Amino acid sequence: MRLNTKKYFEEAKKLGLEPYQLSYSVSTEASVEVFNGEVEQQQIGSAQDIGAKGMFEGNQGSFSTDAIDNLTPAFMASKVLESAKFGKEANADDYFKGGKKYKKAKTALKEFKPATLKELREFALDLCKEVKSRDSRLAKVSIDVTMQTSESMKANSYGMKCSDKMTYFFGYISVVAEDEKGEPRSGGKSFSSAKSLEDLKNHAYDAIDEAVHSAVDFFGTGPCKSKTYKTVLSRGSLGSLLRFFLGQLNAKSVQKHLSLFEGKKGSQIVSKLLTMKNLPHVTSPSSSSYDADGYPTQDFTFIKNGVLEDYFYSVETANVENRESNGCCIGNGNGYPTQVAIKPGRYDLDSLFAKIKNGLYITSVSGLNSGINGQTLDFSLPCEGYIIKDGKKAGALSMMVMAGNLQNLFNSIIAVGNDIDPEQAKFIPSVAIKGLAVSGK
Amino acid sequence: MAKELALGFDGKQELEVTSLKEKKHKNLTPIEIPHAAWTTEEKLAYLEEGEKVAYGVSEKVQDVMTRLMEEDEHVEIYNSDGEIHQDDRCRTRIMVLTVASDGKQFQQDFSGPGLSKGLEFLKETDFKALCKETAETAVALLDAPEGPSGEMPVVLGNYFGGVLFHEACGHPLEGSAISKDTSPFAGKLGQKIASDVVNAFDDGTVVNGWGSESVDDEGHAPTCNQLIKDGVLVSYMLDRYTARRMKEDVKATGSCRRESYRYMPTTRMTNTYIGGGSSDPKDIIASVKNGIYCKGFTGGQVDPSTDQFIFTADVAYLIKDGKIDHLIKPVSLIGYGYEILPRITMVGNDCTRAPGVCGAASGSCYVEVGQPTLLISKMLVGGAGGNE
Numbered sequence: 001m002r003l004n005t006k007k008y009f010e011e012a013k014k015l016g017l018e019p020y021q022l023s024y025s026v027s028t029e030a031s032v033e034v035f036n037g038e039v040e041q042q043q044i045g046s047a048q049d050i051g052a053k054g055m056f057e058g059n060q061g062s063f064s065t066d067a068i069d070n071l072t073p074a075f076m077a078s079k080v081l082e083s084a085k086f087g088k089e090a091n092a093d094d095y096f097k098g099g100k101k102y103k104k105a106k107t108a109l110k111e112f113k114p115a116t117l118k119e120l121r122e123f124a125l126d127l128c129k130e131v132k133s134r135d136s137r138l139a140k141v142s143i144d145v146t147m148q149t150s151e152s153m154k155a156n157s158y159g160m161k162c163s164d165k166m167t168y169f170f171g172y173i174s175v176v177a178e179d180e181k182g183e184p185r186s187g188g189k190s191f192s193s194a195k196s197l198e199d200l201k202n203h204a205y206d207a208i209d210e211a212v213h214s215a216v217d218f219f220g221t222g223p224c225k226s227k228t229y230k231t232v233l234s235r236g237s238l239g240s241l242l243r244f245f246l247g248q249l250n251a252k253s254v255q256k257h258l259s260l261f262e263g264k265k266g267s268q269i270v271s272k273l274l275t276m277k278n279l280p281h282v283t284s285p286s287s288s289s290y291d292a293d294g295y296p297t298q299d300f301t302f303i304k305n306g307v308l309e310d311y312f313y314s315v316e317t318a319n320v321e322n323r324e325s326n327g328c329c330i331g332n333g334n335g336y337p338t339q340v341a342i343k344p345g346r347y348d349l350d351s352l353f354a355k356i357k358n359g360l361y362i363t364s365v366s367g368l369n370s371g372i373n374g375q376t377l378d379f380s381l382p383c384e385g386y387i388i389k390d391g392k393k394a395g396a397l398s399m400m401v402m403a404g405n406l407q408n409l410f411n412s413i414i415a416v417g418n419d420i421d422p423e424q425a426k427f428i429p430s431v432a433i434k435g436l437a438v439s440g441k
Numbered sequence: 442m443a444k445e446l447a448l449g450f451d452g453k454q455e456l457e458v459t460s461l462k463e464k465k466h467k468n469l470t471p472i473e474i475p476h477a478a479w480t481t482e483e484k485l486a487y488l489e490e491g492e493k494v495a496y497g498v499s500e501k502v503q504d505v506m507t508r509l510m511e512e513d514e515h516v517e518i519y520n521s522d523g524e525i526h527q528d529d530r531c532r533t534r535i536m537v538l539t540v541a542s543d544g545k546q547f548q549q550d551f552s553g554p555g556l557s558k559g560l561e562f563l564k565e566t567d568f569k570a571l572c573k574e575t576a577e578t579a580v581a582l583l584d585a586p587e588g589p590s591g592e593m594p595v596v597l598g599n600y601f602g603g604v605l606f607h608e609a610c611g612h613p614l615e616g617s618a619i620s621k622d623t624s625p626f627a628g629k630l631g632q633k634i635a636s637d638v639v640n641a642f643d644d645g646t647v648v649n650g651w652g653s654e655s656v657d658d659e660g661h662a663p664t665c666n667q668l669i670k671d672g673v674l675v676s677y678m679l680d681r682y683t684a685r686r687m688k689e690d691v692k693a694t695g696s697c698r699r700e701s702y703r704y705m706p707t708t709r710m711t712n713t714y715i716g717g718g719s720s721d722p723k724d725i726i727a728s729v730k731n732g733i734y735c736k737g738f739t740g741g742q743v744d745p746s747t748d749q750f751i752f753t754a755d756v757a758y759l760i761k762d763g764k765i766d767h768l769i770k771p772v773s774l775i776g777y778g779y780e781i782l783p784r785i786t787m788v789g790n791d792c793t794r795a796p797g798v799c800g801a802a803s804g805s806c807y808v809e810v811g812q813p814t815l816l817i818s819k820m821l822v823g824g825a826g827g828n829e
Contacts, residue, residue: 035621047703086481140623176623184625186747226591258504258540258547367751370740371773371823375540375547380773380823382751399749401590401775401823439590439823 223440588824609778616683700804718788
């Protein structure tokens with residue numbers, strides 16, 4: 001990373017900005033998209049961004065840009081100053097002063113082996129052919145493969161300095177299947193590797209069946225009867241819902257009296273079967289050794305056996321309560337964990353089906369950007385999945401709506417699965433819940 | 442990097458650009474007051490007046506966020522036709538989000554009008570009235586019962602109600618899905634896809650429209666593109682590349698867009714709406730025995746390959762015996778666009794448009810959605826109140 005941070009701090013000091021903090025990232029990406037056996041698009045790109053925040057006469061200002069040259073340090077400082085003149089009051093102590101050790105996140109493995117664009121293209125073409133051969137009803141197959149490398153750093157005028165690297169391969173299989181009447185059904189499956197294109201290939205071939213089944217299983221399907229069902233939620237569905245639930249544990253929301261869990265530390269807020277952790281250093285593209293404050297991220301349990309142990313703190317919110325941050329800052333003092341993990345239970349997927357005996361297995365939920373109220377945790381979301389009859393997966397179901405409240409849902413968990421997949425950075429298992437209102441017919 | 446990328450293509454070079462000539466376009470986004478004309482203090486005072494009004498509505502108003510968004514963008518396009526195009530894009534949007542609480546629960550409401558105008562837009566907008574209305578709605582939602590679920594008639598209000606057409610029909614009519622034959626509307630030009638009362642447009646020529654730009658991001662002038670005429674599909678939205686891939690003899694429709702240079706441009710909507718009809722909105726409500734009237738929406742999404750959509754009505758009322766009965770908590774509306782279009786049985790005479798931000802392959806683009814009040818004879822509603 002070749003950024004001359006000294007010049008940036010000098011320009012900020014000239015204008016009386018103190019403290020002053022820089023965030024810089026640069027990423028390079030090579031990607032190929034293949035559609036039905038032909039190269040649809042291939043790109044190589046590089047992008048960099050720099051942002052700064054700083055204080056002037058007690059107020060904070062900020063500015064960010066992707067235009068970086070010799071004039072940027074002075075221009076950026078002048079813009080931060082302009083912003084600070086009308087910015088909110090801030091506390092210089094909310095800037096992390098450094099002096100703590102960083103644990104390295106496993107985002108750039110030593111064994112990472114880069115690939116050429118040609119290799120990515122050949123892999124995507126081969127995979128497309130293989131997917132297409134699996135089922136004659138697949139009318140369209142699209143493969144996206146990306147190799148991404150990035151570096152990021154933070155530094156401030158107090159002397160805090162930290163950096164991370166990320167090297168990863170990502171892929172996605174997207175299919176559209178058509179039944180005998182030509183009615184389409186789409187499906188897909190993502191996969192990734194922190195190691196090499198060879199490793200990505202293995203994960204890709206493992207993903208094919210799931211991608212194909214997510215489309216062809218749902219031909220001619222419809223909804224179930226409207227009622228409350230015992231339900232198994234797939235790990236993907238649970239992960240989608242959990243994201244919104246955990247937003248309520250942001251210490252800043254709690255301090256602004258906007259959280260449903262204000263004053264609930266030490267109280268049971270979800271099923272006793274749930275223990276949740278932040279694991280920010282595991283092998284995952286989301287991992288990071290530091291948060292948006294530049295504070296070291298930490299492994300910690302925030303819900304133990306259903307009891308809330310801690311909120312997600314930044315330096316700013318920690319100072320309000322005269323405590324230490326837990327390294328969860330995501331910007332503007334807000335907190336959210338880096339990598340959430342639920343402690344797996346003893347049930348495999350078949351045992352979860354047996355546990356509920358008769359009910360539903362929800363494999364996907366959609367409409368998350370509009371169907372969940374992040375304040376109330378009320379949700380109303382389209383979903384699809386399968387009927388569970390006598391403890392076994394039976395016919396597929398679609399065009400259903402599940403509705404309720406996430407707090408109630410996480411309280412009604414009666415069994416936790418063991419189907420996590422650390423190699424694919426999936427640390428949330430499937431769960432069984434005792435009642436979910438589903439609308440259909 | 443460019444060399445490595447070029448090595449990925451086979452065949453001979455077919456294009457050679459030897460000179461470039463600037464091409465002028467009609468300015469579709471003229472402004473009167475540039476963003477620099479007001480001081481930051483004046484802009485903050487404008488926001489604070491609205492905030493004060495919202496907090497004054499009730500002690501139950503817990504949090505108010507007001508926001509002014511100004512965007513000034515200069516775009517230059519150099520294309521393989523040897524053309525240079527330039528466009529100055531100026532947008533102004535004002536937003537208010539109000540959160541109310543009764544100590545047991547939170548409810549919220551949002552309003553965010555905007556146009557491709559300068560600060561004259563702030564003078565033309567009654568921001569204090571908007572803040573008052575959002576605060577009143579958030580407070581009223583605290584006492585609203587849960588909405589029903591199941592299939593029922595749905596009256597969609599005008600303005601942001603057009604998000605349904607945007608999600609369910611607009612995206613599947615974009616060239617990226619049509620040219621790959623991954624849309625349920627592919628190959629259906631000239632066919633009936635909606636009821637007779639439906640006329641729909643993607644109109645990039647609306648002067649000062651939130652989704653308007655004087656030239657699109659590959660150098661074509663925008664067009665007023667009628668997509669559906671009296672229920673018949675008459676056009677798609679296409680860019681140069683997707684038009685070339687089509688079996689039909691079709692041309693780019695001036696709607697190739699991207700968020701910034703970081704994205705490849707592709708077909709995107711501009712100002713997309715269902716045109717006004719002949720029904721009085723009061724008659725539309727009166728025609729429904731039991732159903733819901735959806736007035737405010739938070740957005741939605743669609744799977745373009747299957748046309749399944751979802752969107753959420755955050756301000757909705759129960760209709761009983763042809764009259765609006767009471768406010769209900771937010772509900773989701775789910776269905777397939779191709780099933781909903783033939784079920785539009787009444788179209789109101791009150792078409793208006795609203796601003797939004799649409800995220801897709803070429804990044805986040807500013808779009809207008811719009812429609813008059815519409816009656817959809819049957820639609821799947823997902824409220825938490827059940828269907829007993």
